[in-house]
Amino acid sequence: MPFHHFIHESPGWTTVSSELMYRNPYLEVRCPTLTSPTRPAPFTWTVCHRKGAVVVAPRTADGAFILVRQERVPIRTSIWEFPAGQIDDEDGPDVIEMTGLRELREESGYELAPGGKLVSLGFFFPSASFTDEHSHLLLAGPVVPSPQGHEHDEHEAITECRAFSAAEFRTMIASGEIRDANTLAAFARLVALGLM
Amino acid sequence: MPFHHFIHESPGWTTVSSELMYRNPYLEVRCPTLTSPTRPAPFTWTVCHRKGAVVVAPRTADGAFILVRQERVPIRTSIWEFPAGQIDDEDGPDVIEMTGLRELREESGYELAPGGKLVSLGFFFPSASFTDEHSHLLLAGPVVPSPQGHEHDEHEAITECRAFSAAEFRTMIASGEIRDANTLAAFARLVALGLM
Numbered sequence: 001m002p003f004h005h006f007i008h009e010s011p012g013w014t015t016v017s018s019e020l021m022y023r024n025p026y027l028e029v030r031c032p033t034l035t036s037p038t039r040p041a042p043f044t045w046t047v048c049h050r051k052g053a054v055v056v057a058p059r060t061a062d063g064a065f066i067l068v069r070q071e072r073v074p075i076r077t078s079i080w081e082f083p084a085g086q087i088d089d090e091d092g093p094d095v096i097e098m099t100g101l102r103e104l105r106e107e108s109g110y111e112l113a114p115g116g117k118l119v120s121l122g123f124f125f126p127s128a129s130f131t132d133e134h135s136h137l138l139l140a141g142p143v144v145p146s147p148q149g150h151e152h153d154e155h156e157a158i159t160e161c162r163a164f165s166a167a168e169f170r171t172m173i174a175s176g177e178i179r180d181a182n183t184l185a186a187f188a189r190l191v192a193l194g195l196m
Numbered sequence: 197m198p199f200h201h202f203i204h205e206s207p208g209w210t211t212v213s214s215e216l217m218y219r220n221p222y223l224e225v226r227c228p229t230l231t232s233p234t235r236p237a238p239f240t241w242t243v244c245h246r247k248g249a250v251v252v253a254p255r256t257a258d259g260a261f262i263l264v265r266q267e268r269v270p271i272r273t274s275i276w277e278f279p280a281g282q283i284d285d286e287d288g289p290d291v292i293e294m295t296g297l298r299e300l301r302e303e304s305g306y307e308l309a310p311g312g313k314l315v316s317l318g319f320f321f322p323s324a325s326f327t328d329e330h331s332h333l334l335l336a337g338p339v340v341p342s343p344q345g346h347e348h349d350e351h352e353a354i355t356e357c358r359a360f361s362a363a364e365f366r367t368m369i370a371s372g373e374i375r376d377a378n379t380l381a382a383f384a385r386l387v388a389l390g391l392m
Contacts, residue, residue, distance in 0.1 A: 013272045022218035022225055026242045027326065029218055029225060036267050037274075038353040045269040046222040048244060050326065071232050072324040073241040076209045078233075079324065122372035124380055127322040127329060128268040128275065130223065130246065157234040174388035176318035181377035184320055188380040191387050192370035 012037035050133040054099040055084040055182040059141035064163040066108050071157035081180045083107035100138045108161050109150030110143040121189035126181045137186045208233035246329040250295040251280040251378040255337035260359040262304050267353035277376045279303035296334045304357050305346035306339040317385035322377045333382045
């Protein structure tokens with residue numbers, strides 16, 4: 001299975017063994033036995049492997065952000081969030097940018113305007129104590145509606161898509177209406193980098 | 197096993213069945229078959245259940261934030277982040293506040309100063325497409341070093357703990373040095389709420 005394990009054995013870390021506990025096309029659960037810089041005696045941990053992902057913060061020429069409202073099965077509800085999707089083959093060229101542009105168009109029906117560009121906001125780990133899942137963050141702007149519209153795939157259930165002013169977006173974060181790590185992490189980087 | 201499934205069946209969502217695929221003391225993988233508001237025909241998903249968590253943003257009287265540097269096994273490295281820990285029994289009284297204060301003292305060796313308080317920053321979902329894991333966010337301040345120091349448990353490997361000014365903290369977010377969802381989400385809420 002093409003999981004790209006986001007593990008670069010750092011100095012002082014050694015994987016003694018890595019028992020496969022469960023696997024399906026969407027995740028892999030392993031219980032590695034390993035040593036770390038502060039733990040020279042082998043110990044065991046539980047790790048979920050997932051594909052990496054790309055999150056896109058789409059911004060229009062007048063500074064509004066595009067959000068999609070999507071059904072999320074684990075929490076049995078729909079939430080407003082930035083378009084995002086998994087990376088099919090992390091070793092491909094320009095794969096982060098290509099995945100971001102694909103998800104932008106498929107999920108929101110927007111695309112980069114002529115002269116628009118993608119700006120990297122780095123990456124983050126959604127839950128670093130149990131999964132190596134990592135999500136790259138991109139600012140896309142300016143964006144405009146695509147002539148092709150959106151193309152939701154069969155696994156997605158996006159019920160709404162609309163533009164929110166920067167002030168509205170900030171209010172949704174303050175109130176807790178925005179409550180997914182992808183969108184919160186992108187906002188954190190945008191603010192810290194002085195990009196909004 | 198005492199997983200508190202963070203699922204409140206919303207209108208239009210129905211769980212037809214929920215097959216258990218793997219379980220150990222740290223997580224549970226299920227493949228529920230269900231219907232949703234936009235998907236009336238039953239479909240199957242993969243969901244990881246984990247305990248809920250509490251993240252504490254500790255701030256001193258002079259506005260510095262306390263961060264801990266912790267070994268994270270899935271990514272085989274140490275990262276700077278806010279103290280955090282899992283909730284043992286989500287139905288207990290004051291469990292969010294008690295868990296936050298416990299992790300604050302155990303991981304960082306700090307505690308609320310006399311007159312200090314906890315302020316809720318809401319909660320977030322680290323990876324809403326594959327897990328119902330949810331993390332509550334608290335601002336704690338002002339904090340002071342505890343006379344008892346820290347008490348790292350056997351599963352933790354915290355190698356450093358120190359105070360960073362608000363400007364240093366912001367720079368670490370901008371540079372990507374801070375790259376865990378817990379700390380980024382807390383920063384996002386602090387900024388959006390006008391608390392920093």
